[in-house]
Amino acid sequence: MADPGAAPLVAVLTTGGTIASTRDERGVSTPSRSGAGVLGGADALAGVRVRTAEVLNADSSTLTLEQAGAVREACAAALRDPAVHGVVVLHGTDSMEETAFLLDLHHGDERPVVLTGSQRTADDPAGDAPANVLAALRTAADGRARGRGVLVAFGGRVLPAAGTTKRHTTALDAFAAPEPALPRGAVLPWPAGAAWPRVDVVAVHPGADGALVDAAVAAGARGVVLQALGSGNTAPAVVEAVGRAARAGTAVVVTTRVPEGPVAATYGGGGGGHDLAAAGAVGTGRLRAGQARVLLAALLRAGADAGRVAAEFRARG
Structure with missing residues (x-):
């Protein structure tokens, strides 16, 4: 049994990313640090004890769903110890929103899981990693974070995983979440x-044809996330391709390239959101492409049928 007077124990999982990277003589960044080398003494400042484990050591832009799943399994393993107050995952920013959402979909423990990273490398003299790691450790150990699911602590903000996206390529407060917050929904089975399953994202432009949707189906995609225009609109040829995909058993969901607001099945004319819905596509609400892909993949992996897919996107978007 844990000593009630001891500092809170936080499990820290490292996965690589900019926060673990240093620059070589050419100025090229690559992941090179893990564990204590990434923490930099933030645990002492946060007043916590840490237990570190390296799960991955990769650039997050390369992560597969299998690798993100390995992070989820590592979180679950860490939380099997009742002495652990929470988990911090140090992660690259390119796909932090995907991994955070995947973890949240399958996280039923009251204890928080907190993701953080940095925009600047570990050897940058004006790096943002120390402040972000400190915030993540404090959040993971804070009893007020219990029951809030998976969180992203970054740039002075603590955000819910659902709906959070990276909004700026270089700004130190790069992440934002929609308001009001998206509902979490029920925990999905693991x-x-x-x-x-293979789930592809297809971005469309004005006047696009259906070649990329057809290509995704031909490549074996069991799901397609269509990143449409406006409130979820495209061209008639794309709608026709979506219909072919649906008839072939490929699930298609529709999001938008617009940063904020929901998709809506209101426009007709052959390529509007109403026409996409009639062709078998499901709107993602306020979820954007990256997280919509994660949700669709998780549902298909668990054997969800078309009705379940539609219901889950309605509930979570």
């Missing part, structure tokens, strides 16, 4: 050992 079918251990099940393969992740």
